[in-house]
Amino acid sequence: MSNYAIETVGLNFNFGNQHIVKDLSLQVPIGSIYGFLGPNGAGKTTTIKILLNLLKSPADQVFVFGKEINSNRIATLKRVGALVEQPAIYGHLTGRENLINRCILLGIKKSKADEMLALVGLTEAANKKSSKYSLGMKQRLGIALALVSDPELLLLDEPTNGLDPNGIIEVRNLMVELATKHQKTILVSSHLLAEIERTATHVGIINKGQLLFQGTIDELHLLSKPMLEIEVDQVENASNLLIKSGFEIASQSDKKIIIPFISSKESGEINTLLIQNGFTVSSLYQKRKDLENLFLDITKNN
Ligand SMILES: Nc1ncnc2c1ncn2[C@@H]1O[C@H](COP(=O)(O)OP(=O)(O)OP(=O)(O)O)[C@@H](O)[C@H]1O
DSSP: OOSEEEEESSEEEEETTEEEEEEEOOEEETTOEEEEEOOTTSSHHHHHHHHTTSSOOOTTSEEETTEETGGGHHHHHTTEEEEOSSOOOOTTSBHHHHHHHHHHHHTOOTHHHHHHHHHTTOGGGTTSBGGGSOHHHHHHHHHHHHHTTOOSEEEEESTTTTOOHHHHHHHHHHHHHHHHTSOOEEEEEESOHHHHHHHOSEEEEEETTEEEEEEEHHHHHHHTOOEEEEEESSHHHHHHHHHHTTOOOOEEOSSEEEEEOOOHHHHHHHHHHHHHTTOOEEEEEEEOOOHHHHHHHHHHHO
């Protein structure tokens, strides 16, 4: 039996003569929250649609729970739930009615609707028209709809897009609960590194349809080592002092020195060293690389 919920093997996909997905080999372990990360237009939605067989892949390139998707379409899709683009919600119906509708459609007992409402934290809003829901509530209802058939694998395409901070936290917590308490495997796409870092156990990064990195979140952290940004007066002199004291300078501008972050203790020591030598440190903070800088590093290392 395959240990992967999803495996693509050198997947290629074209729209006309545009090569959108290039030799993509994803491996999504069963039980993982797999962050599928890439900038707008990288090919995330296209890949997710291929995984749902909404776009047809070449034979023997896409496997869901070890089964080739084209030749096992119905059997594999039964094990998959998805939220791609806008959730298909009827605004004139309540949250509960939307879910009951889906239960009827799938031949599932209606009591499942209340179970799903509780799971996504919408019990109190169950009888409210869904057009009155906030964006975050609509996303959670969308996830509840995807969960009605009790799929083992959930594909979520940018589920936090357009949500306010509260909505983002709600969806994030829900994903963690679904993975840890309900043993779902989740593939979640995003264009924000920070968003993926908070929930994912595994990460795949694509750009222009190509996989740049795939690994565990710890492996990603090794790549996206944080930096310490120091805003200080007399940057040139301060920089010389740090070099003399054995610190590696990553870069400097007219107001700021950036060095690799090692520990909070060391950051404190740097602060003390600068102040004792008469410099004015106006701020000193740890900063992680954003996706763009991470790309630069990955391509440089490749
Ligand atoms: N139906 C289509 N026909 C032709 N080209 C398409 C079609 N759908 C997507 N594309 C193109 O495929 C490329 C990848 O798009 P895709 O939506 O998969 O990217 P994405 O990573 O999901 O980005 P976003 O976050 O912006 O949706 C883009 O250049 C897009 O213009």
